[in-house]
Amino acid sequence: MLPSQQPTQGPWLYSSQQQTAPPDGSQLGELLREYRDLHGLTQIQLAALVGVDQSYVSMIERNKRQVRDVGELRRFAEALGLPEDELGLAPLGFAARLTEAPATPATGPAKPQEALGEQQRWRHVRRALNSHRLELSRAAAAFYADIPRAGQSLVLAKPEWMAPTPVDLSDVSxxxxxxxxxxxxxGVEPESRAVRPMSAQGRPFGRYSQAIRIVDPPRLFDNRLSYRLLEVDWSGGVADLAFGYTMYFDMFDVCEGLAHETAQGWIDAASDPNWLDAPAAALPFRKLIGDPFDLSRRPLLPSIDTLTIRLGRAGEDPSFVLHHRSSASVAIAGDTYHVMPAGVFQPSSPFPAHQSNDFNLWRNMMREYAEEFLGLPEADGNSSEPIDYQHTEPYRALSRARRSGQARAWCFGIGLDPLTLAGEILTTVVFDPDVFDELFVDMVNQNMEGTVVSTSPDRFSSGIPFTEDNVRRLLDHEPLAPAAAACLSLAWEHRGTVLG
Incomplete structure (x- = not known):
């Protein structure tokens, strides 16, 4: 099965022999052994290229583990440049390729050893990025010293994108x-080459998201149809936001690519003390973006970040809940405290009926409440029927509370994270205590993205008292994500309005 001719064409290990049936992936162990022999790799090195454990590779090669999961087979095929149909997979359809970058021409025969070294260096920077996001956010904010901030946070806040005082969510059209x-x-431009390591096929990954999938994959990482912000008109106390379509990875390729480039510059700064004084020279990809508020320059897919406040009963302080995001689970804002809920603005499914049904900020927020507060499965819209928000729980109860005034949703405006330049729709929802306790009686203390933060070890829904001391401590001393800091500081600044 090993190629006997044209060895410079890359690591294609298979002949075009006819078969009585499509392959089912059961020959993966044999193919991995031949790949390692061809390129002189150990099991540990091959495992590193694919992003799995050495023991997993060993079990596959010894036929102790059969791999027939589509995602796992595609992972091996993409990482090693193996034809998908040889692993029992039909080639990716046209729709799935829409967001893939054109292949970067290979510079010669595949060099897995060289790729392995480059990927290890890339992974080191990625881990530093996740461990030092706040330091990096402060460094990145210095590049935009002339742009105002949202509240007492690092979030970039163009005045035309922010409300002077909080507006009811109903006034955001x-x-x-x-x-x-x-x-x-x-994110495919030459300026981004430094954040796209070499693949085992002898060429750089086409996109940053492709490198993440292979080199350092989080548990939650799906490319989803999403809403791209195209225009912002905030005047007269109301906002009109215009959207079109984008894909989640389109945003990720640019935003996390910018963060990775900054992390690399930050690491190199130990030997280059003038890095912060000349960021353009050290950060060509960020320089390429230019004005961060120019919506024509890059795909801006905003997240909706919501500070959830429970009003106190007589003699009680209001309280709020934070979320510690696990860097092993999420690809953005890992190892920080964030508000709950928070999630990108996107439909629950690519089905047309879902796209129009879900084009609503409150409905997006309700889906995140169901997922992050109640631990319900993500409404991924696998059914062709759109979500019935009027009659399905917990959406019905959440909307009823808002209609009755027992839950009040406010919007502060839209800011940009300085490190990633990701968009942040900054909001807060204030619940009456009885309604909050009824809605979230089964509130979880851990979900798919991390763990809930509270001052009570026994009742996580009790949250953190909304007091000046706690707000000040969080803003000054705790690893708050910039968007979380913006929501918290703005809610405290305007507490007379939002608390009623």
Whole structure:
């Protein structure tokens, strides 16, 4: 099965022999052994290229483990440049390839050893990025010293994108634009080469998200159809936001690519003390973006970040809940405290009926409440029927509380994270205590993205008292994600309005 001719074409290990049935992936162990022999790799090195444990590779090669899961087979195929159909997979369809970058031409024969070294260095920077996001956010904020901040946070806040005082979420209207111009920067440009390591195929990964999937994958990492912010008009106390379509990885390729480039510069700064004085020279990808508020430059997919406040009964302080995000589970804002809920603005499914049904900020927020507060499975819209928000719990109860005034949703505006330049729709929802306790009586203390933070070890839904001392401590001394700091400081600044 090993190629006897044209060895410079890359690590294609298979002949075109006819078969009586499509392969089912059961020959993966034999193929991995031949790949290692061809390139002189150990099991540990091959495992590192694919992003799995050495013991897993050993079990596959010894036929102690059969791999027939589509995601796992595709992982091996993509990492090692193996034809998917040889592993029992049909080639990816056209729709799935829409967001893939054009292949970067290989510079010669595949060099897995060289790729392994480059990927190890890339992984080191990625781990530093996740461990030092706040330091890096402060460094990145210095690049935009002339831009105001959202509250007492690092979030970049263009005055035209922020409300002077909080506005009711009902006063934020959404407009749909069917035809929109593709962004000018997508993350495949030569300026982003430093954040895209070499693959085992002898060429750089086409996109940052491709490298993440293979080299350092989090548990939650799906490419989902999403809403791209195209226009912002905030005047007269109301906001009109215009959106078109994008994909989650389109945003990720640019935003996390910018963060990775900054982390690399931050690591190198130990030997280059002038790095912060000349960021353009050290950060060509960030320089390429230019004005961070220019919505034509890159795909801006905003998240909705919501500080949830429970009003206190007589003699009680209001309280709020925070979320410690696990860097092993999420690809963005890992190892920080964040508000709950928080999630990107996207439909629950690519089905057309879902796209229009879910084009609503409150409905997006309710889905995140169901997932993060109650531990319910993510509403991924696998059914062709759109979600019935009027009659399905907990959406019905949440909406009833808002209609009755027992839950009040406010919006502060839209800011940008300085490190990633990701968009943040900053909001807060204030619940009456009886309604909060009824809605979230089964509130979880851990979900798919991390763990709930509270001052009570026995009742996580009790949260953190909304007092000046606690707000000040969190803002000054704790690893708050910039968007969380913005929501918290703005809610405290405008507490007379939002608390009623």
């Amino acid at each position: 959404l407009t749909w634009i069917n035809q929109d111009t593709p962004p000018l920067v997508t």
